Amino acid sequence: MIPEFGRFALALALCVALAQSVAAWRFPRITRAAAFAQTLCIAVAFLCLICALVSNDFSVDYVVRHSNTRLPPVYRAAAAWSGHEGSLLFWVFALSLWTAAFRAFSKPFSDEAADRIASVLGAISAGLLLMLIFIFNPFERLSSEIIEGAGLNPLLQDPGLILHPPMLFMGYSGLALPFAFAVEALLSGRPDIAWARGSRPWTIAAWVFLTLGIALGSFWAYYELGWGGWWFWDPVENASFMPWLAATALIHALPVAEKRGAFRAWCLFLGIIAFGLSLIGAFLVRSGVLISVHSFFNAPQRGASLLVFLTFVIGVSLALFAWRAPRLSPGGRFGLVSRETFLLAGSASLAVACASILLGTLYPLLIDALDLGKLSVGPPYFETVFAPLMIPALFLAGFAACWKRASPGAPGSMMPRRAAFFALASGLVSPAVFGVWKPLPALGLTLAAWLALTCVPAIWRAKRPRRESAFRGLSGISGMSVAHLGVAVFIAGVTLSNGYPEEKNIRIAAGETVRLADYAFRLNAIRREDGPNYQAFIADIDLIRDGQMQRKLFPEKRFYPASGLTMTETAIDFGRNLHVALGEPAGQTFSESVWALRISIKPFVNWIWGGCALMALGGLVSLFRRHSGEDSGNAGNSPPESTSLERGA
Amino acid sequence: MMDARREKQLLFFGGLCVLALIAALIFNAFRNNLLYFFSPSQIAAGKAPIGKTFRIGGHVKKNSLRSAGSAPRFEIADDKHSLPVVYDGILPDLFGEGGGAVVQGQIDARGVFTASEVLARHDERYMPMERSHEKP
Structure with a gap:
């Protein structure tokens, strides 16, 4: 009964979504109620799916494929968003949540604009619901009941799975808001201040989810895949990274559109592209077209429906853009050497980086689709392109951050010249601390220090004039500074972990010791243990430094009988940046076998995720600032308009 | 100005x-x-470049995996030809004899392929794209 009820709720949601998208033009009153009703219907459908999974209803195809009785209940529920159909349902659910949230806080938009925006969102939702009901039906019954399900892919049986996909989907669907704003602005022909001001917090909110989702995915890959890497330029990773880059570019262009009325066409374009890229991402991941370690689905006929949907959405909105954008007035002018130019340059660099990743991701698929051979684009391509594009942009970001505060004598301001000197000094000297001086770490650390030095004063200074509660204090901090500090931390982490890694792949028997850097690893024994739905080999390793026992590490190898798969559970010491993975055994009997072991030390690798968390925190802070009614000018606490904007004009 | x-x-x-x-x-x-992609048959026909990095897709030949004491060696094969591969590293979890695999690396003049990376099928439902194009 429950699955049928869920499907009925979806059908109801489809009706409401259609009403929401059509009615806005005749009876705008109902769009508000429709948005909430739709959220309710989809939430009910989603709960139905979770119910079916938790209660092991093996008459439902989706449950059979993604769950089984020995799976812990948490993972049974999490299976609701790990499969093809379930993730689409979650996506629609997230979209309806965003729509409802938008209807609840649609402040800077006029009621008419908000109705039209809701109508665009309703149309997107209706398209997704159509696919969900007729093609990706998660409630599909089987002709006969089955006793046991196949179970969840063991790779996904991990706390990371419970959080990573929902975060990403929230981010993907959140990008529908700037898309809808852009489409509405183009339709009405007036991308005004309210549009730019209203777009910003929603874009930032979606961006925060995307940032966290990507960081969680990267962290999950680091400890679950057992390769010790955190980013592989895998097409699936690129699929989430491209919308992130587009959204970041949008966030950096919007303030100028808001204050000066410039770059409006560019912002509209980015708004459309960011959502388009998240649809492309969904297509890449869910259609099984990729040569990818992530693609667990092999259903090209379903991919076709996604392809039609995304072509329609992107095609129509870009056509609208091509038709309407040339009629926009050029907007305010600004100086050649000004903060606005820096922001445009940064935004453009991000967009170009995004385009180059798109090229590298789609080209192999295109060549294959045209039957011109099979090839793939290796990670070195992305690295050689991405770094030269981002490094100048990040140097500019430092300039932009201290541009307004550059006047000498301003309280707490640090002169960029002094910051540049300290950055250069610390960047050039500090690689020597790690033993060997190398040019790339020196460059990376200079960049990180420059970014940090230009934004830390803004964070610190912004706190001071505030008093009263913690909330007021928070509202004084510039979100942009916190986010840029996060970027600095991230760059330092990437630079040092890539520049000075130590790694060993060895074969070792029980009782033997292996040394790496200052540490000795002693393999005491390998024991067998059974988990709820797997059997494990657990290595018992002592970590020793200077003859002192530091701690124990327990890397595992798990076998999941339900799927016949083996998984590596790495042991990670986060504070020491140690990563130990147990490989396969070799040898005649269990007791004398030799085990492969991979040990790596990557200095400051934890800063990579710490930096991402700071970026997300920066986004949150700027949301709070806005909420507390302050102008969210993106530099410290500088006076909003007036000064220095007209330099050189 | x-x-x-x-x-x-x-x-x-x-x-x-x-x-x-x-x-x-x-x-x-x-x-x-x-990165170009070749099948073992194409390599046997001499189509692959020596000294350049490329990828090979096929299945791991039965009873060809030797991993005791040293770097794993195995043979990667399609229906007609097979090719010896050496890989100094931990094989991925889903790697197994008879299973599909994609190896990336370089071939030397003796015809031994030194892999820098080994990708295995992700799970039983997923095939690397190159494999799914092969006709049985």
Whole structure:
């Protein structure tokens, strides 16, 4: 009964979504109620799916494929968003949540604009619901009941799975808001201040989810895949990274559109592209077209429906853009050497980086689709392109951050010249601390220090004039500074972990010791243990430094009988940046076998995720600032308009 | 102070130069990093370049995996031909004899392929794209 009820709720949601998208033009009153009703219907459908999974209803195809009785209940529920159909349902659910949230806080938009925006969102939702009901039906019954399900892919049986996909989907669907704003602005022909001001917090909110989702995915890959890497330029990773880059570019262009009325066409374009890229991402991941370690689905006929949907959405909105954008007035002018130019340059660099990743991701698929051979684009391509594009942009970001505060004598301001000197000094000297001086770490650390030095004063200074509660204090901090500090931390982490890694792949028997850097690893024994739905080999390793026992590490190898798969559970010491993975055994009997072991030390690798968390925190802070009614000018606490904007004009 | 016209021209040409530079960078990097993909039969026919990195897709030949004491060696095969592969590293979890695999690396003059990376099927439902194109 429950699955049928869920499907009925979806059908109801489809009706409401259609009403929401059509009615806005005749009876705008109902769009508000429709948005909430739709959220309710989809939430009910989603709960139905979770119910079916938790209660092991093996008459439902989706449950059979993604769950089984020995799976812990948490993972049974999490299976609701790990499969093809379930993730689409979650996506629609997230979209309806965003729509409802938008209807609840649609402040800077006029009621008419908000109705039209809701109508665009309703149309997107209706398209997704159509696919969900007729093609990706998660409630599909089987002709006969089955006793046991196949179970969840063991790779996904991990706390990371419970959080990573929902975060990403929230981010993907959140990008529908700037898309809808852009489409509405183009339709009405007036991308005004309210549009730019209203777009910003929603874009930032979606961006925060995307940032966290990507960081969680990267962290999950680091400890679950057992390769010790955190980013592989895998097409699936690129699929989430491209919308992130587009959204970041949008966030950096919007303030100028808001204050000066410039770059409006560019912002509209980015708004459309960011959502388009998240649809492309969904297509890449869910259609099984990729040569990818992530693609667990092999259903090209379903991919076709996604392809039609995304072509329609992107095609129509870009056509609208091509038709309407040339009629926009050029907007305010600004100086050649000004903060606005820096922001445009940064935004453009991000967009170009995004385009180059798109090229590298789609080209192999295109060549294959045209039957011109099979090839793939290796990670070195992305690295050689991405770094030269981002490094100048990040140097500019430092300039932009201290541009307004550059006047000498301003309280707490640090002169960029002094910051540049300290950055250069610390960047050039500090690689020597790690033993060997190398040019790339020196460059990376200079960049990180420059970014940090230009934004830390803004964070610190912004706190001071505030008093009263913690909330007021928070509202004084510039979100942009916190986010840029996060970027600095991230760059330092990437630079040092890539520049000075130590790694060993060895074969070792029980009782033997292996040394790496200052540490000795002693393999005491390998024991067998059974988990709820797997059997494990657990290595018992002592970590020793200077003859002192530091701690124990327990890397595992798990076998999941339900799927016949083996998984590596790495042991990670986060504070020491140690990563130990147990490989396969070799040898005649269990007791004398030799085990492969991979040990790596990557200095400051934890800063990579710490930096991402700071970026997300920066986004949150700027949301709070806005909420507390302050102008969210993106530099410290500088006076909003007036000064220095007209330099050189 | 420049007049607006001149400033516009400067911006335009400056932008054009930067764009050209970026495009050159991207396409150069792109050309150098395309990884071509071959099947063991194509390699047996001598189509693969020696001393360049490329990928091979096929299945791991039964009873060919030797991993005791040293770097794993195995043979990767399609219906007609097979090719010895050496890989100094931990094989992925889903790697197994009879299973599908994609190896990336270089071939030497003796016809031994030294892999720098081994990718296995992700799970029983997923096949690397190259494999799913093979006709049985």
